[in-house]
Amino acid sequence: MRPLRESFHDFWFTPAPAKRLGMLRIILGAFIFFWMWSELPDFIKVPYTDARLFAPVGVVFHGPVAAELFPWAVYATFVLAFFFTLGLWHRVTGPLFAGLFLWLLCYRQSWSMIYHSDDVVVLHAIVLGVARSADALSLDAYFRKRRSPASNFGDQMSWQYNWPVKLMCSLVVCSYFLAAVAKLAGPMGLGWMTGENLRAQMAVDGIRKELLGKDPNPFSYAIYDKVLLFTVLSGGSLITELFAPLALFNKRLGWLWSINAFFMHWGILAVMHITFHYQLSGVMYMAFFPVERILDLWYGRTPDARRRARVPAPAVEVDGVEQPVGQHATLYYDGECGLCDRFVQFVLPRDRSEYFQFATLQSEGGRRQLAALDMAETDLKTIVLVEGDERYTRSTAALRICRRLAAPWPLLYGFMAVPKPLRDGVYSFVAARRKRWFPPPAECPVMPPELRRRFLS
Numbered sequence: 001m002r003p004l005r006e007s008f009h010d011f012w013f014t015p016a017p018a019k020r021l022g023m024l025r026i027i028l029g030a031f032i033f034f035w036m037w038s039e040l041p042d043f044i045k046v047p048y049t050d051a052r053l054f055a056p057v058g059v060v061f062h063g064p065v066a067a068e069l070f071p072w073a074v075y076a077t078f079v080l081a082f083f084f085t086l087g088l089w090h091r092v093t094g095p096l097f098a099g100l101f102l103w104l105l106c107y108r109q110s111w112s113m114i115y116h117s118d119d120v121v122v123l124h125a126i127v128l129g130v131a132r133s134a135d136a137l138s139l140d141a142y143f144r145k146r147r148s149p150a151s152n153f154g155d156q157m158s159w160q161y162n163w164p165v166k167l168m169c170s171l172v173v174c175s176y177f178l179a180a181v182a183k184l185a186g187p188m189g190l191g192w193m194t195g196e197n198l199r200a201q202m203a204v205d206g207i208r209k210e211l212l213g214k215d216p217n218p219f220s221y222a223i224y225d226k227v228l229l230f231t232v233l234s235g236g237s238l239i240t241e242l243f244a245p246l247a248l249f250n251k252r253l254g255w256l257w258s259i260n261a262f263f264m265h266w267g268i269l270a271v272m273h274i275t276f277h278y279q280l281s282g283v284m285y286m287a288f289f290p291v292e293r294i295l296d297l298w299y300g301r302t303p304d305a306r307r308r309a310r311v312p313a314p315a316v317e318v319d320g321v322e323q324p325v326g327q328h329a330t331l332y333y334d335g336e337c338g339l340c341d342r343f344v345q346f347v348l349p350r351d352r353s354e355y356f357q358f359a360t361l362q363s364e365g366g367r368r369q370l371a372a373l374d375m376a377e378t379d380l381k382t383i384v385l386v387e388g389d390e391r392y393t394r395s396t397a398a399l400r401i402c403r404r405l406a407a408p409w410p411l412l413y414g415f416m417a418v419p420k421p422l423r424d425g426v427y428s429f430v431a432a433r434r435k436r437w438f439p440p441p442a443e444c445p446v447m448p449p450e451l452r453r454r455f456l457s
Helices: 002-013 018-038 040-044 070-086 090-108 116-130 139-147 163-185 189-194 196-211 218-223 227-242 244-248 251-272 277-281 283-288 291-299 303-309 338-350 364-372 394-403 409-417 420-432
Strands: 315-318 321-324 329-333 356-360 384-387 390-393
Touching: 002 163, 018 040, 018 070, 018 116, 018 163, 018 277, 018 283, 018 291, 040 070, 070 090, 070 116, 090 116, 116 163, 116 277, 116 283, 163 189, 163 227, 163 244, 163 283, 189 196, 189 227, 196 218, 196 227, 196 251, 218 251, 227 244, 227 251, 244 251, 251 277, 251 283, 277 283, 329 338, 329 364, 356 364, 364 384, 384 394, 390 394, 394 409, 394 420
Parallel strands: 329 356
Antiparallel strands: 315 321, 329 384, 384 390
16 A cells, blocks of 8 residues: 555655746636636626526526626626736635636526536636645735745745646546546447447537528538548547546656647537637646746746756765655666666666666665565565665566656556555566576676766665
8 A cells, every 4th residue: 555655645745846836827817817708798698598597507506696796796707817817815816716717607507508618627727726826926926025035935846836736637637537438328338439429419510500590510511421530530539538547647648648638629629610718728738737837938948957957956875875855766676687687778768857776786785775675685586666765676666667767658557556466476477587588688788978877886
């Protein structure tokens, strides 16, 4: 259970910059403000809908409000959205905006039509409204700096700025995954991937729009007979939705999935003329990206300049070598094992953040690690991963290493769900035969200096 708890902690509470949350607040607030402005006529006429169609949805626990009062709720939401975007009096205006925005959209959906595509934008507004999203890039931060020049909230790294971002990503992923479950649980099940259902939906949507007097979609007519195309589109969309949770395991997977989902919605717009504003704008997926780097582009800062500007992390001594706290792990391996050598050579180019350092179990530090694990110095049928104060061996160490590598290798971390005795049994089976199956190289490879410095003596 320890690795599962650590994974949970690392996912939610790894430090993140305050500016990332601040940028997400600005981007989301601006989107809501201008989206509501474009939808203003539809909002204003909501209370004039036939009262017989009213059925309370969500947080609406009352009957229709007076038509004269409703516009004031809309205008108040505009004002609070403006304050939310600027980060002014955020501890008060943030929750107020989130609450009023939630009520407004629930009230709008209480009149016979559910706008399910609006759900995620409301949930994101709630997350940023109650989180500390105005500690940077806000008027609150500006006034705080004026009062106390020594204040450094805007440059802080804290877990308090990470969990809201992760929660926003999780909400996005869950919305897609639930859509996939709904399709698979429907009458067609996996038959939905044939494309027939999608083609029928497109045809019904086109007929409905024509009956309502709207312009038909010429693209729909052009592709209607392309059954194979609908099979590809249906299968691709279902895979995107069903495997959405994988986007949470690795940031690069998150980027790829977000870009794929973004273009999927543009495809839906082209085929069916269905507009999902939040998805089509791309704002829905911003939490998957380091949006604070937009500021670097604005100020013309290069990646090298960003690295030079970083404040060095506090260092501790591990096995006689000074290492930054929480930024490096050490992998101890059998220096006379061909499989271990191949594994290290595999990790090096895929560890792009240079998170891992390496040492042999035959070294002084390696012997100390074996002693700490109550293992004999001759017991070299394992690898030992040291992260902070924790030590991991066998399959757990290998999977935790894969979690830190470039995509797609973090997917292997899913095998942590397999009971440890089974995982370690497979590991031990291979380890017992490693020297017969993988003879050590005839000579040590020559490595460039930037790689050699990652090996501890």
